[in-house]
Amino acid sequence: MFVRHAPLAIIILFAVVGFFTLRDYITFDTLQQHREALLDFRDANYAVMAAAFVATYFVIVAFSLPGAAVASVTGGFLFGLAVGTVYNVIGASLGAFAIFLAARWGLGRTLAARLEASEGTLKRVRQGLREHEISVLFLLRLVPAVPFFAANLLPALVGVKFVNFAITTVLGIIPGAIVFTWIGVGVGEVFDRGGKPDMSLLWEPQIIGPLLGLAALAALPIVIKTIRGRKDI
Template sequence: MEETRPSEKNVLMRNLPLAAIMIAAIIGYFTLGDYLSFDTLRDQRDSLLAFRDANFIGLVLCFIGIYFIIVAFSLPGAAVASVTGGFLFGLTLGTIFNVIAASLGAFAIFFAARWGLGRSLAAKLDSSDGTLKKIKTGLHENEISVLFLMRLIPVVPFFVANLVPALVGVKFRNFAFTTVLGIIPGAIVFTWIGVGLGEVFDRGESPDLSLLWEPQVIGPILGLCVLATLPIVIKAMRGNKDF
């Protein structure tokens, strides 16, 4: 029994980061929703703009740090943060800062999951046979396409797109590449909304995030989904002997 204790302790320590993320996400869901909101941004609008004009680099670092924490711990307010990036920094810089912060947060979740639960689950998949083995093999053969799809399809939660790849053992370089490129379309849209946020506040209104589902916005994103699917379809057709 004594020989197994160090191993059990190591397993516990490896799963601690992911457990901390889960706990923070649950607590944040019930406690931070009223603070990480457009109402808070409206109330702090003048203070933020004044701080930006006085200390641009400081605000950039604070913004990226806060956004990173929101994503890494799956806290509510990621959409608000993305829109805030456009409001404070404009379309180009806002998109860049949004992508950097969201990507770093995604990497944190990936490593937390990979270091803990992902290691044991990947080992089980490697040693498994039958359906699970086929699923993992198929995923790895189309890794980049599948990861791109998870980023581009709007109905896939960001946390899921960060967690699942780590648990099934995808390569980090592929995860990083598809994360950075895959979140750019959505980041541009959210940042674009933020660019006009001042005028929205002046009218006493709240930003309309339903813009994401307008045909001129969702259409190109779905087009990218189709492009990401093509390599999978082509491989399947080539592998079908009856084709």
């Protein structure tokens, strides 16, 4: 029993320790201080830098460490919009898969079994989720208010299919990854002016609007089926 729960317990432990020990180190100030060294190393060892970046992003996400936004911006700063987005999506997706599988192997298996055996409201919730699994998973990725850790953990705890989780994760984080990477592309000029990346841009209408539009599109099948179900009653 302990072995099954160990991966998720380790992730939670690292997340708590990392919150208190790393939040002052993985920052935009750190990126600014070391940007020349990072660029020089990238130019001399591109493949190593790319692998190290993806691995670092994976660790940050897999253990829910602080600094995911900084990592995403760094991807744009080091590799440009197109390649940086690809590396950001790969690192974040692999980290999300790790959390999902760790939770599914332990606590998720137990909770999913209880949901399957449940009656009443819980049974209806599970059936509704199964019918709209893809749409719900896309919503978790596209609604900005949902924390990334929660979008990785909750699906595992209610027994969604891993293949659906993987597909919606990779596709669902692309819009946000593009935004963060785009900020990173221009971060060098921001540093030259003595400023810091303005993450409030994420809530500007031209940014949040399309994201909410995609979220509404993901929710559309649920709305249509609900309306049709009421008409059939």
